[in-house]
Amino acid sequence: MATIKASCPSCGDVELTAAQVRLVVCTVADWSYYSFTCDQCTDEVRKPAGAEVVSLLRTGGVKVERWTVPAEALEEHDGPAIAYDDVLDFALWLERAENPVAALTALRPGARTTVR
C-alpha cells in the first residue's frame, strides 16, 4: 500500500495510508479539498486539492468523493437580504390572498411585481 506524505500545520510531516485521506472533488474546482485526522494532535487537517494533488492522491489509491454544488448556490443576488419583517409581510399576504398559487406563478425572475 502506498504511503502518502502530507503535513499537519502543528506537527509537521505525517505519513498516511490511502484510507486515512478523504478526497472531495467539487464541481467548483477551487472548492476541492483533501482532509485527514492527524495521528499526533488529532486535529482534522483540510487543504485545497488542485488538479495535480487530486491526480497524485488518486494514484495513491485515495477514493474520490464527488461534490456537486447546485447551480442555485452559485447565483449572484442583488438587493437587500430578506429580513424578518419581509417574511411576516409575506405570511400576512398569504393569509389574505384569494389565489396565492396563481399570483406566485405569475412571478418571473427580473420582473417587477408588487405583492399586496
Ligand SMILES: [Zn+2]
Ligand atoms: Zn498534527
